[in-house]
Amino acid sequence: MRGDSEDDREDRAESAGRGIHWFRNDLRLHDNTALAALADRVEAWLPVFVLDPELLGAGGRETPRARFLLGCVDRLGDALARRGVPLQILEGEPAKVLPELVRASGARVVSWNVGATPLARRRDERVRRVLEDAGIEVVTCRDHTVFGPGEIRTGKGDPYSVYTPYRNAWWSRWQEAPRWSAARSRIPKATIPPGRGRRARFASLGAEDEAAAQLPTPGEDAARRRLRAFLSGPARRYHLDRDRPDIDGTSRLSPYLRFGAISARHCVSEGLRAIEADPALEAGISKWLDEIVWREFYAAVLENEPRVLGESYRREYDGVRWSRDESHFEAWCEGRTGYPFVDAGMRQLRETGWMHNRVRMIVASFLTKHLLIDWRRGERHFFEALVDGDPASNNGGWQWAASTGTDPQPYFRIFNPVSQGERWDPEGRYVRRWVPELRDLDARVLHAPWKADRPIPGYPAPIVEHKAARERALEAFAAARAGRQADRAEGQADRAER
Ligand SMILES: Cc1cc2nc3c(=O)[nH]c(=O)nc-3n(C[C@H](O)[C@H](O)[C@H](O)COP(=O)(O)OP(=O)(O)OC[C@H]3O[C@@H](n4cnc5c(N)ncnc54)[C@H](O)[C@@H]3O)c2cc1C
Numbered sequence: 372m373r374g375d376s377e378d379d380r381e382d383r384a385e386s387a388g389r390g391i392h393w394f395r396n397d398l399r400l401h402d403n404t405a406l407a408a409l410a411d412r413v414e415a416w417l418p419v420f421v422l423d424p425e426l427l428g429a430g431g432r433e434t435p436r437a438r439f440l441l442g443c444v445d446r447l448g449d450a451l452a453r454r455g456v457p458l459q460i461l462e463g464e465p466a467k468v469l470p471e472l473v474r475a476s477g478a479r480v481v482s483w484n485v486g487a488t489p490l491a492r493r494r495d496e497r498v499r500r501v502l503e504d505a506g507i508e509v510v511t512c513r514d515h516t517v518f519g520p521g522e523i524r525t526g527k528g529d530p531y532s533v534y535t536p537y538r539n540a541w542w543s544r545w546q547e548a549p550r551w552s553a554a555r556s557r558i559p560k561a562t563i564p565p566g567r568g569r570r571a572r573f574a575s576l577g578a579e580d581e582a583a584a585q586l587p588t589p590g591e592d593a594a595r596r597r598l599r600a601f602l603s604g605p606a607r608r609y610h611l612d613r614d615r616p617d618i619d620g621t622s623r624l625s626p627y628l629r630f631g632a633i634s635a636r637h638c639v640s641e642g643l644r645a646i647e648a649d650p651a652l653e654a655g656i657s658k659w660l661d662e663i664v665w666r667e668f669y670a671a672v673l674e675n676e677p678r679v680l681g682e683s684y685r686r687e688y689d690g691v692r693w694s695r696d697e698s699h700f701e702a703w704c705e706g707r708t709g710y711p712f713v714d715a716g717m718r719q720l721r722e723t724g725w726m727h728n729r730v731r732m733i734v735a736s737f738l739t740k741h742l743l744i745d746w747r748r749g750e751r752h753f754f755e756a757l758v759d760g761d762p763a764s765n766n767g768g769w770q771w772a773a774s775t776g777t778d779p780q781p782y783f784r785i786f787n788p789v790s791q792g793e794r795w796d797p798e799g800r801y802v803r804r805w806v807p808e809l810r811d812l813d814a815r816v817l818h819a820p821w822k823a824d825r826p827i828p829g830y831p832a833p834i835v836e837h838k839a840a841r842e843r844a845l846e847a848f849a850a851a852r853a854g855r856q857a858d859r860a861e862g863q864a865d866r867a868e869r
Pocket of ligand 1: 613621622623624625626628629659662663664665666667669726727728729731732735753754757759760761762764765766767768769772
């Protein structure tokens, strides 16, 4: 370019080898697909995290999910600092603040791993447009799951609507998937030199207070430690213990997977390696790996049918006439329904931001069937309260429990919260831990305290009676189906007349 000084020309040549990696739900340095792709393209880089208010949701920085996320960002910042790379933390709308950093740093390439939700996709598109208009190369990869939504399809090329055939197809493709390996853990060699007005600010984001202390230790190192501890311990009995909330029998890796502190690829590769080393682990670990595939399945459902965030997957249930009883919803949220297994779960959630899977199924069923409250309200409450709140798995879990989803629990099969408690918490250890009012109650009546021979101070009577609630739910669901069938028949008759 005429008129350019020699310095300008040198700067431009130098900046061709400069890139930025935008960390999002991939808060790790190992096995990070887009980061490795950036390392193949540029010599020097800057890592950035954007604290986007839209990302945090209504609860802001105070929800367990936000705290854990910010803790992971903190740990990522430490890991980068140990490598002499300063993590840039920006606040604001990514389409505005990222291009500013790109300009100031002289980067020519920006990489990120794509998001799966409609919100993330819209945001990514905005950022891509602004950067590409400015002549910046954008490198995006898929990383949040092993396979993307278009990769596992039926013979006809349609998305799967049922888990088991999806799982079979998933495993038949696994050999083609990239394996976790140290070679996939590349980062660019150098850091973009300081100066040029970039922000070298790294604030400590994760609050170290009492609420944070309840949360799992954030970060990539903790995730890898947890995976190792699980595979060398509880994994052996996972198939036997996974439904017992009174036993620490699951991996508790969900928050780490949610924010990409560990990759699903890594979990699957290490699980298979553990089975190879000790075939006696097969029963437990195979079952566990199938749970990781559930996560992939729900991610694919959401990407293929984003409408599920607001609508029933099975449209015949969109007509269910839900109850609007606010006192019931509040009692459920607070863990004061009078059903100990339900209350223990809801109190565990309130106090720790986590709940055991079996109990999630029971409390979700209780809300949608016994209380006949719209699954979308429960879904929203969980999303705000859970440390692993994930749009795809949460939606999948809620629609399953409400019988409106892909492989739903049939609507006429309604969990009995008493017999479920007796079966999965037989000595009542889980209930005693979270519902102190019942701590001294005899195990024979612990899950049905109204049968005790004395009143229990401070613990409520059941807010609904099981049998009557069950009948009401059956009627409401059957009526919705019948309404849908009638609509369909009417539609067919109309079409036949035309
Ligand atoms: C109503 C309801 C809401 C849920 N909401 C969420 C959510 O917001 N976020 C979330 O990560 N999971 C959700 N789940 C799924 C499941 O409860 C959690 O993933 C699991 O309890 C996490 O514990 P863990 O890591 O010890 O799981 P493990 O039993 O060790 O399983 C390993 C991993 O597999 C995945 N997984 C396990 N079970 C499921 C499942 N049923 N669906 C999808 N993925 C699964 C998780 O990533 C989990 O970390 C929900 C389930 C229900 C019934």
